[in-house]
Amino acid sequence: MKEQIKDKKTAIMESALKLFTERGFHGTSTAQISKEAGVATGTLFNYFPTKEDLINSLYFEVKGQLSQSMGKEIEAQSTFQDKLRKIWSNLIKWGVDNQEEFLFVGQFCSSPYITKFTREEVMKEYVFLHDLVNEGIKTGVIRDFSAELTIAMFYQASRTVVNLILDSDSSQDKNKFIEDGFKIIWKGLAKK
Amino acid sequence: MKEQIKDKKTAIMESALKLFTERGFHGTSTAQISKEAGVATGTLFNYFPTKEDLINSLYFEVKGQLSQSMGKEIEAQSTFQDKLRKIWSNLIKWGVDNQEEFLFVGQFCSSPYITKFTREEVMKEYVFLHDLVNEGIKTGVIRDFSAELTIAMFYQASRTVVNLILDSDSSQDKNKFIEDGFKIIWKGLAKK
DNA sequence: TCTCTAATTGACTGATTAGTCAGTTTACTG
DNA sequence: CAGTAAACTGACTAATCAGTCAATTAGAGA
Numbered sequence: 001m002k003e004q005i006k007d008k009k010t011a012i013m014e015s016a017l018k019l020f021t022e023r024g025f026h027g028t029s030t031a032q033i034s035k036e037a038g039v040a041t042g043t044l045f046n047y048f049p050t051k052e053d054l055i056n057s058l059y060f061e062v063k064g065q066l067s068q069s070m071g072k073e074i075e076a077q078s079t080f081q082d083k084l085r086k087i088w089s090n091l092i093k094w095g096v097d098n099q100e101e102f103l104f105v106g107q108f109c110s111s112p113y114i115t116k117f118t119r120e121e122v123m124k125e126y127v128f129l130h131d132l133v134n135e136g137i138k139t140g141v142i143r144d145f146s147a148e149l150t151i152a153m154f155y156q157a158s159r160t161v162v163n164l165i166l167d168s169d170s171s172q173d174k175n176k177f178i179e180d181g182f183k184i185i186w187k188g189l190a191k192k
Numbered sequence: 193m194k195e196q197i198k199d200k201k202t203a204i205m206e207s208a209l210k211l212f213t214e215r216g217f218h219g220t221s222t223a224q225i226s227k228e229a230g231v232a233t234g235t236l237f238n239y240f241p242t243k244e245d246l247i248n249s250l251y252f253e254v255k256g257q258l259s260q261s262m263g264k265e266i267e268a269q270s271t272f273q274d275k276l277r278k279i280w281s282n283l284i285k286w287g288v289d290n291q292e293e294f295l296f297v298g299q300f301c302s303s304p305y306i307t308k309f310t311r312e313e314v315m316k317e318y319v320f321l322h323d324l325v326n327e328g329i330k331t332g333v334i335r336d337f338s339a340e341l342t343i344a345m346f347y348q349a350s351r352t353v354v355n356l357i358l359d360s361d362s363s364q365d366k367n368k369f370i371e372d373g374f375k376i377i378w379k380g381l382a383k384k
Numbered sequence: 385t386c387t388c389t390a391a392t393t394g395a396c397t398g399a400t401t402a403g404t405c406a407g408t409t410t411a412c413t414g
Numbered sequence: 415c416a417g418t419a420a421a422c423t424g425a426c427t428a429a430t431c432a433g434t435c436a437a438t439t440a441g442a443g444a
Binding site: 029030031041042044049050 | 400401402403404405
Protein backbone atom coordinates (compact mmCIF):
# COMPACT_ATOMS: atom_id res chain seq x y z
CA MET A 1 0.00 0.00 0.00
CA LYS A 2 2.99 2.25 0.59
CA GLU A 3 3.69 1.93 -3.12
CA GLN A 4 0.11 2.86 -3.97
CA ILE A 5 0.26 5.96 -1.83
CA LYS A 6 3.35 7.22 -3.54
CA ASP A 7 1.94 6.37 -6.95
CA LYS A 8 -1.23 8.38 -6.55
CA LYS A 9 0.44 11.25 -4.79
CA THR A 10 3.13 11.59 -7.44
CA ALA A 11 0.54 11.15 -10.18
CA ILE A 12 -1.36 14.09 -8.72
CA MET A 13 1.77 16.21 -8.44
CA GLU A 14 2.88 15.39 -11.97
CA SER A 15 -0.53 16.22 -13.42
CA ALA A 16 -0.68 19.42 -11.41
CA LEU A 17 2.75 20.46 -12.65
CA LYS A 18 1.80 19.82 -16.25
CA LEU A 19 -1.53 21.64 -16.07
CA PHE A 20 -0.22 24.56 -14.02
CA THR A 21 2.42 25.34 -16.62
CA GLU A 22 -0.15 24.96 -19.38
CA ARG A 23 -2.98 26.98 -17.88
CA GLY A 24 -1.77 28.73 -14.75
CA PHE A 25 -2.67 28.12 -11.12
CA HIS A 26 -6.19 29.46 -10.99
CA GLY A 27 -6.73 28.38 -14.57
CA THR A 28 -6.40 24.77 -13.51
CA SER A 29 -9.16 23.22 -11.42
CA THR A 30 -8.69 20.48 -8.87
CA ALA A 31 -11.16 18.44 -10.92
CA GLN A 32 -8.92 18.69 -13.98
CA ILE A 33 -5.88 17.71 -11.98
CA SER A 34 -7.49 14.63 -10.48
CA LYS A 35 -8.94 13.57 -13.81
CA GLU A 36 -5.55 13.91 -15.51
CA ALA A 37 -4.00 11.91 -12.66
CA GLY A 38 -6.65 9.20 -13.01
CA VAL A 39 -7.82 9.72 -9.45
CA ALA A 40 -10.98 10.88 -7.70
CA THR A 41 -11.29 14.47 -6.53
CA GLY A 42 -11.48 13.32 -2.94
CA THR A 43 -8.11 11.60 -3.22
CA LEU A 44 -6.42 14.87 -4.13
CA PHE A 45 -7.79 16.50 -0.98
CA ASN A 46 -6.68 13.49 1.01
CA TYR A 47 -3.06 14.32 0.27
CA PHE A 48 -3.31 18.09 0.00
CA PRO A 49 -5.82 19.77 2.35
CA THR A 50 -6.21 22.73 0.00
CA LYS A 51 -5.21 23.64 -3.53
CA GLU A 52 -2.71 26.10 -2.16
CA ASP A 53 -1.06 23.32 -0.19
CA LEU A 54 -0.64 21.41 -3.41
CA ILE A 55 0.97 24.38 -5.13
CA ASN A 56 3.32 24.96 -2.23
CA SER A 57 4.30 21.31 -1.87
CA LEU A 58 5.00 21.23 -5.58
CA TYR A 59 7.22 24.27 -5.29
CA PHE A 60 9.27 22.86 -2.43
CA GLU A 61 9.58 19.53 -4.22
CA VAL A 62 10.71 21.11 -7.48
CA LYS A 63 13.10 23.54 -5.81
CA GLY A 64 14.62 20.60 -3.96
CA GLN A 65 15.23 18.79 -7.23
CA LEU A 66 16.78 21.91 -8.72
CA SER A 67 19.05 22.45 -5.75
CA GLN A 68 20.21 18.84 -5.98
CA SER A 69 20.93 19.03 -9.70
CA MET A 70 22.73 22.32 -9.25
CA GLY A 71 25.30 20.91 -6.85
CA LYS A 72 26.25 17.84 -8.84
CA GLU A 73 29.97 17.09 -9.29
CA ILE A 74 31.17 20.39 -7.96
CA GLU A 75 33.71 18.78 -5.67
CA ALA A 76 35.35 17.21 -8.73
CA GLN A 77 36.16 20.72 -9.99
CA SER A 78 39.50 22.13 -8.90
CA THR A 79 39.37 25.88 -9.52
CA PHE A 80 36.71 28.30 -8.37
CA GLN A 81 35.90 29.19 -11.93
CA ASP A 82 35.42 25.53 -12.83
CA LYS A 83 33.07 25.12 -9.89
CA LEU A 84 30.96 28.06 -10.96
CA ARG A 85 31.09 26.85 -14.54
CA LYS A 86 29.80 23.47 -13.42
CA ILE A 87 26.95 25.02 -11.44
CA TRP A 88 26.14 27.13 -14.47
CA SER A 89 25.81 24.17 -16.80
CA ASN A 90 23.98 22.15 -14.15
CA LEU A 91 21.39 24.90 -13.76
CA ILE A 92 20.88 25.22 -17.49
CA LYS A 93 20.80 21.49 -18.12
CA TRP A 94 18.16 21.16 -15.43
CA GLY A 95 16.02 23.89 -16.96
CA VAL A 96 16.23 22.49 -20.46
CA ASP A 97 15.67 18.88 -19.39
CA ASN A 98 12.89 19.76 -16.97
CA GLN A 99 11.01 22.35 -18.90
CA GLU A 100 7.76 22.06 -16.96
CA GLU A 101 9.52 22.34 -13.62
CA PHE A 102 11.53 25.29 -14.91
CA LEU A 103 8.47 27.18 -16.08
CA PHE A 104 6.59 26.31 -12.92
CA VAL A 105 9.29 27.84 -10.73
CA GLY A 106 9.27 30.98 -12.84
CA GLN A 107 5.52 31.22 -12.64
CA PHE A 108 5.43 30.64 -8.91
CA CYS A 109 8.17 33.14 -8.15
CA SER A 110 6.44 35.91 -10.09
CA SER A 111 3.02 35.09 -8.67
CA PRO A 112 1.39 36.62 -5.61
CA TYR A 113 1.47 33.14 -4.05
CA ILE A 114 5.06 33.49 -3.03
CA THR A 115 5.62 35.21 0.28
CA LYS A 116 8.89 36.60 1.54
CA PHE A 117 8.80 33.74 4.05
CA THR A 118 8.60 31.05 1.35
CA ARG A 119 11.40 32.66 -0.60
CA GLU A 120 13.63 32.76 2.45
CA GLU A 121 12.68 29.20 3.39
CA VAL A 122 13.76 27.95 -0.01
CA MET A 123 16.94 30.04 0.16
CA LYS A 124 18.14 27.81 2.99
CA GLU A 125 18.75 25.07 0.46
CA TYR A 126 21.25 27.30 -1.27
CA VAL A 127 23.52 27.85 1.68
CA PHE A 128 26.35 26.10 -0.07
CA LEU A 129 26.12 28.58 -2.95
CA HIS A 130 26.30 31.38 -0.43
CA ASP A 131 29.37 29.80 1.16
CA LEU A 132 31.02 29.28 -2.20
CA VAL A 133 30.47 32.89 -3.20
CA ASN A 134 31.80 34.19 0.12
CA GLU A 135 34.85 31.99 -0.29
CA GLY A 136 35.37 33.37 -3.77
CA ILE A 137 35.23 36.89 -2.41
CA LYS A 138 37.57 36.14 0.48
CA THR A 139 40.17 34.50 -1.74
CA GLY A 140 39.93 37.42 -4.13
CA VAL A 141 38.78 35.41 -7.12
CA ILE A 142 35.56 37.33 -7.58
CA ARG A 143 34.78 40.97 -6.88
CA ASP A 144 33.52 42.11 -3.52
CA PHE A 145 29.81 42.68 -4.04
CA SER A 146 27.11 41.51 -1.66
CA ALA A 147 26.69 37.74 -1.90
CA GLU A 148 22.95 38.32 -2.33
CA LEU A 149 23.49 40.41 -5.45
CA THR A 150 26.13 38.09 -6.86
CA ILE A 151 23.98 35.00 -6.44
CA ALA A 152 20.84 36.64 -7.78
CA MET A 153 22.64 37.95 -10.87
CA PHE A 154 24.20 34.56 -11.52
CA TYR A 155 21.02 32.58 -11.00
CA GLN A 156 18.82 34.89 -13.07
CA ALA A 157 21.41 34.94 -15.84
CA SER A 158 21.16 31.16 -16.02
CA ARG A 159 17.37 31.42 -16.22
CA THR A 160 17.71 33.97 -19.02
CA VAL A 161 19.85 31.57 -21.00
CA VAL A 162 17.37 28.71 -20.50
CA ASN A 163 14.55 30.92 -21.73
CA LEU A 164 16.54 31.85 -24.81
CA ILE A 165 17.24 28.19 -25.49
CA LEU A 166 13.61 27.22 -25.07
CA ASP A 167 12.53 29.97 -27.48
CA SER A 168 15.22 29.18 -30.01
CA ASP A 169 14.54 26.64 -32.73
CA SER A 170 18.09 25.89 -33.76
CA SER A 171 19.91 23.53 -31.42
CA GLN A 172 23.30 24.91 -32.42
CA ASP A 173 22.39 28.23 -30.82
CA LYS A 174 21.93 26.29 -27.61
CA ASN A 175 25.59 25.68 -26.84
CA LYS A 176 26.50 29.17 -28.00
CA PHE A 177 24.03 30.66 -25.53
CA ILE A 178 25.43 28.55 -22.70
CA GLU A 179 29.06 29.38 -23.52
CA ASP A 180 28.57 33.06 -24.21
CA GLY A 181 26.22 33.49 -21.27
CA PHE A 182 28.87 32.16 -18.96
CA LYS A 183 31.52 34.37 -20.55
CA ILE A 184 29.37 37.39 -19.75
CA ILE A 185 28.51 36.53 -16.18
CA TRP A 186 32.00 35.26 -15.34
CA LYS A 187 33.76 38.34 -16.66
CA GLY A 188 31.23 40.43 -14.77
CA LEU A 189 31.89 38.73 -11.48
CA ALA A 190 35.57 37.81 -11.70
CA LYS A 191 38.22 40.09 -10.28
CA LYS A 192 40.62 40.07 -13.19
CA MET B 193 -18.23 62.47 -22.76
CA LYS B 194 -14.78 61.74 -24.22
CA GLU B 195 -13.37 62.53 -20.80
CA GLN B 196 -15.82 60.17 -19.14
CA ILE B 197 -14.84 57.34 -21.44
CA LYS B 198 -11.19 57.74 -20.67
CA ASP B 199 -11.91 58.07 -16.95
CA LYS B 200 -13.83 54.82 -16.69
CA LYS B 201 -11.53 52.93 -18.98
CA THR B 202 -8.43 53.99 -17.08
CA ALA B 203 -10.16 53.35 -13.77
CA ILE B 204 -10.82 49.78 -14.91
CA MET B 205 -7.25 49.30 -16.08
CA GLU B 206 -5.80 50.71 -12.89
CA SER B 207 -7.99 48.53 -10.70
CA ALA B 208 -7.19 45.49 -12.82
CA LEU B 209 -3.47 46.20 -12.52
CA LYS B 210 -3.69 46.51 -8.77
CA LEU B 211 -5.78 43.39 -8.25
CA PHE B 212 -3.85 41.26 -10.73
CA THR B 213 -0.59 41.90 -8.92
CA GLU B 214 -2.27 41.22 -5.59
CA ARG B 215 -4.18 38.07 -6.50
CA GLY B 216 -3.11 36.89 -9.94
CA PHE B 217 -5.05 36.82 -13.18
CA HIS B 218 -7.50 34.02 -12.53
CA GLY B 219 -7.57 34.94 -8.87
CA THR B 220 -9.18 38.25 -9.75
CA SER B 221 -12.76 38.26 -11.01
CA THR B 222 -14.20 40.77 -13.41
CA ALA B 223 -16.74 41.60 -10.69
CA GLN B 224 -13.95 42.54 -8.28
CA ILE B 225 -12.26 44.69 -10.90
CA SER B 226 -15.42 46.63 -11.75
CA LYS B 227 -16.30 47.07 -8.09
CA GLU B 228 -12.83 48.41 -7.32
CA ALA B 229 -13.09 50.74 -10.30
CA GLY B 230 -16.52 51.98 -9.15
CA VAL B 231 -18.15 50.77 -12.33
CA ALA B 232 -20.76 48.20 -13.32
CA THR B 233 -19.72 44.80 -14.64
CA GLY B 234 -21.28 45.56 -17.98
CA THR B 235 -19.10 48.63 -18.41
CA LEU B 236 -15.96 46.54 -18.17
CA PHE B 237 -17.18 44.32 -20.98
CA ASN B 238 -18.07 47.39 -22.98
CA TYR B 239 -14.39 48.37 -23.15
CA PHE B 240 -12.84 44.90 -23.11
CA PRO B 241 -14.82 42.16 -24.90
CA THR B 242 -13.25 39.48 -22.73
CA LYS B 243 -11.11 39.27 -19.63
CA GLU B 244 -8.19 38.12 -21.73
CA ASP B 245 -8.51 41.25 -23.84
CA LEU B 246 -8.22 43.31 -20.69
CA ILE B 247 -5.07 41.48 -19.62
CA ASN B 248 -3.51 41.86 -23.05
CA SER B 249 -4.39 45.54 -23.38
CA LEU B 250 -2.91 46.13 -19.98
CA TYR B 251 0.30 44.39 -20.98
CA PHE B 252 0.71 46.41 -24.16
CA GLU B 253 -0.07 49.62 -22.29
CA VAL B 254 2.42 48.91 -19.51
CA LYS B 255 5.14 47.71 -21.85
CA GLY B 256 4.68 50.91 -23.83
CA GLN B 257 5.21 52.99 -20.71
CA LEU B 258 8.28 50.98 -19.84
CA SER B 259 9.77 51.35 -23.31
CA GLN B 260 9.22 55.11 -23.14
CA SER B 261 10.81 55.48 -19.73
CA MET B 262 13.72 53.33 -20.79
CA GLY B 263 14.72 55.60 -23.66
CA LYS B 264 14.64 58.89 -21.80
CA GLU B 265 17.59 61.25 -22.21
CA ILE B 266 19.79 58.77 -23.99
CA GLU B 267 20.70 61.22 -26.73
CA ALA B 268 22.15 63.53 -24.07
CA GLN B 269 24.74 60.86 -23.25
CA SER B 270 27.97 61.01 -25.21
CA THR B 271 29.69 57.66 -24.79
CA PHE B 272 28.21 54.24 -25.39
CA GLN B 273 28.80 53.30 -21.79
CA ASP B 274 26.95 56.39 -20.59
CA LYS B 275 24.03 55.53 -22.84
CA LEU B 276 23.80 52.01 -21.48
CA ARG B 277 24.24 53.37 -17.99
CA LYS B 278 21.33 55.71 -18.53
CA ILE B 279 19.10 52.95 -19.87
CA TRP B 280 20.10 50.87 -16.85
CA SER B 281 19.05 53.50 -14.34
CA ASN B 282 15.92 54.33 -16.33
CA LEU B 283 14.83 50.69 -16.25
CA ILE B 284 15.44 50.39 -12.54
CA LYS B 285 13.85 53.72 -11.70
CA TRP B 286 10.77 52.66 -13.63
CA GLY B 287 10.54 49.36 -11.80
CA VAL B 288 10.95 50.90 -8.37
CA ASP B 289 8.57 53.80 -9.06
CA ASN B 290 5.99 51.62 -10.78
CA GLN B 291 6.01 48.57 -8.61
CA GLU B 292 2.61 47.26 -9.68
CA GLU B 293 3.45 47.62 -13.35
CA PHE B 294 6.81 45.98 -12.78
CA LEU B 295 5.30 42.97 -11.01
CA PHE B 296 2.53 42.72 -13.59
CA VAL B 297 5.00 42.45 -16.45
CA GLY B 298 6.92 39.76 -14.58
CA GLN B 299 3.76 37.84 -13.87
CA PHE B 300 2.51 38.11 -17.43
CA CYS B 301 5.80 37.07 -18.98
CA SER B 302 6.03 33.93 -16.85
CA SER B 303 2.38 33.04 -17.35
CA PRO B 304 0.92 30.76 -19.99
CA TYR B 305 -0.96 33.80 -21.32
CA ILE B 306 2.02 35.06 -23.22
CA THR B 307 2.47 33.60 -26.65
CA LYS B 308 5.59 33.74 -28.78
CA PHE B 309 3.61 36.12 -31.00
CA THR B 310 2.89 38.58 -28.17
CA ARG B 311 6.52 38.51 -27.07
CA GLU B 312 7.72 39.26 -30.59
CA GLU B 313 5.08 41.94 -31.01
CA VAL B 314 6.29 43.74 -27.90
CA MET B 315 9.90 43.31 -28.96
CA LYS B 316 9.25 45.67 -31.88
CA GLU B 317 9.18 48.53 -29.40
CA TYR B 318 12.75 47.76 -28.46
CA VAL B 319 14.23 48.10 -31.91
CA PHE B 320 16.30 51.05 -30.78
CA LEU B 321 17.92 48.91 -28.08
CA HIS B 322 18.72 46.34 -30.75
CA ASP B 323 20.25 49.04 -32.93
CA LEU B 324 22.25 50.43 -30.04
CA VAL B 325 23.67 47.03 -29.17
CA ASN B 326 24.57 46.28 -32.77
CA GLU B 327 26.29 49.65 -32.99
CA GLY B 328 28.23 48.83 -29.84
CA ILE B 329 29.32 45.54 -31.31
CA LYS B 330 30.31 47.11 -34.65
CA THR B 331 32.35 49.87 -33.02
CA GLY B 332 34.06 47.30 -30.82
CA VAL B 333 32.89 48.76 -27.52
CA ILE B 334 31.10 45.61 -26.42
CA ARG B 335 31.87 42.00 -27.09
CA ASP B 336 30.51 40.22 -30.13
CA PHE B 337 27.71 38.05 -28.77
CA SER B 338 24.28 37.75 -30.35
CA ALA B 339 22.27 40.94 -29.77
CA GLU B 340 19.42 38.75 -28.49
CA LEU B 341 21.59 37.32 -25.73
CA THR B 342 23.16 40.67 -24.87
CA ILE B 343 19.82 42.43 -24.56
CA ALA B 344 18.19 39.62 -22.60
CA MET B 345 21.07 39.46 -20.12
CA PHE B 346 21.05 43.22 -19.67
CA TYR B 347 17.31 43.52 -19.28
CA GLN B 348 16.96 40.58 -16.90
CA ALA B 349 19.88 41.87 -14.84
CA SER B 350 18.00 45.14 -14.36
CA ARG B 351 14.92 43.21 -13.26
CA THR B 352 17.02 41.25 -10.81
CA VAL B 353 18.26 44.48 -9.27
CA VAL B 354 14.74 45.87 -8.98
CA ASN B 355 13.58 42.70 -7.24
CA LEU B 356 16.47 42.96 -4.79
CA ILE B 357 15.60 46.57 -4.08
CA LEU B 358 11.91 45.77 -3.56
CA ASP B 359 12.83 42.98 -1.13
CA SER B 360 15.39 45.05 0.71
CA ASP B 361 14.34 47.16 3.67
CA SER B 362 17.31 49.48 3.82
CA SER B 363 17.25 52.26 1.28
CA GLN B 364 21.01 52.65 1.33
CA ASP B 365 21.33 49.16 -0.18
CA LYS B 366 19.29 50.51 -3.05
CA ASN B 367 21.96 52.64 -4.66
CA LYS B 368 24.60 50.03 -3.95
CA PHE B 369 22.54 47.44 -5.84
CA ILE B 370 22.12 49.77 -8.80
CA GLU B 371 25.80 50.72 -8.92
CA ASP B 372 27.19 47.24 -8.35
CA GLY B 373 24.65 45.65 -10.65
CA PHE B 374 25.80 47.88 -13.47
CA LYS B 375 29.44 47.20 -12.70
CA ILE B 376 28.76 43.50 -13.12
CA ILE B 377 26.76 43.67 -16.34
CA TRP B 378 28.99 46.32 -17.92
CA LYS B 379 32.21 44.47 -17.25
CA GLY B 380 30.51 41.33 -18.56
CA LEU B 381 29.50 42.95 -21.81
CA ALA B 382 32.30 45.44 -22.46
CA LYS B 383 35.25 44.52 -24.61
CA LYS B 384 38.02 45.79 -22.38
C1' DT C 385 -37.40 71.94 -24.45
C1' DC C 386 -37.38 67.64 -27.05
C1' DT C 387 -34.89 64.02 -29.47
C1' DC C 388 -31.56 60.86 -30.45
C1' DT C 389 -27.55 58.20 -29.59
C1' DA C 390 -24.18 56.20 -26.99
C1' DA C 391 -22.61 55.07 -22.36
C1' DT C 392 -23.88 52.78 -18.29
C1' DT C 393 -26.19 49.79 -15.23
C1' DG C 394 -26.83 45.47 -12.34
C1' DA C 395 -29.88 41.56 -12.00
C1' DC C 396 -29.44 37.46 -14.27
C1' DT C 397 -27.59 32.86 -16.45
C1' DG C 398 -25.43 28.52 -17.27
C1' DA C 399 -21.12 26.83 -16.29
C1' DT C 400 -17.58 25.95 -13.14
C1' DT C 401 -15.21 26.23 -8.68
C1' DA C 402 -12.85 24.28 -4.22
C1' DG C 403 -13.91 21.34 -1.00
C1' DT C 404 -17.09 17.59 1.61
C1' DC C 405 -18.59 13.20 3.12
C1' DA C 406 -21.14 8.87 3.42
C1' DG C 407 -20.29 4.88 1.51
C1' DT C 408 -17.02 1.39 -0.99
C1' DT C 409 -12.79 -0.96 -1.95
C1' DT C 410 -8.33 -2.51 -0.73
C1' DA C 411 -4.69 -4.82 1.65
C1' DC C 412 -2.83 -6.33 5.68
C1' DT C 413 -3.10 -9.04 10.29
C1' DG C 414 -4.24 -12.58 13.44
C1' DC D 415 -11.11 -16.56 6.52
C1' DA D 416 -12.94 -12.64 9.32
C1' DG D 417 -11.95 -8.25 11.07
C1' DT D 418 -10.20 -3.74 10.68
C1' DA D 419 -8.13 0.45 9.41
C1' DA D 420 -6.79 3.16 5.93
C1' DA D 421 -7.13 4.59 1.11
C1' DC D 422 -10.27 5.74 -2.21
C1' DT D 423 -14.48 7.17 -4.61
C1' DG D 424 -17.65 10.50 -7.00
C1' DA D 425 -22.10 12.59 -6.42
C1' DC D 426 -23.01 16.64 -4.09
C1' DT D 427 -23.06 21.78 -2.39
C1' DA D 428 -22.76 26.60 -1.75
C1' DA D 429 -20.18 29.98 -3.78
C1' DT D 430 -18.36 32.12 -7.50
C1' DC D 431 -17.23 32.73 -12.39
C1' DA D 432 -17.23 35.27 -17.19
C1' DG D 433 -20.28 37.24 -19.87
C1' DT D 434 -25.35 39.02 -21.38
C1' DC D 435 -28.97 42.18 -22.10
C1' DA D 436 -33.17 44.83 -21.39
C1' DA D 437 -33.81 48.92 -19.09
C1' DT D 438 -32.02 53.42 -17.60
C1' DT D 439 -29.29 57.55 -17.70
C1' DA D 440 -26.71 61.38 -19.57
C1' DG D 441 -25.09 64.66 -22.84
C1' DA D 442 -25.04 67.07 -27.34
C1' DG D 443 -27.50 69.22 -31.11
C1' DA D 444 -31.66 71.35 -32.91
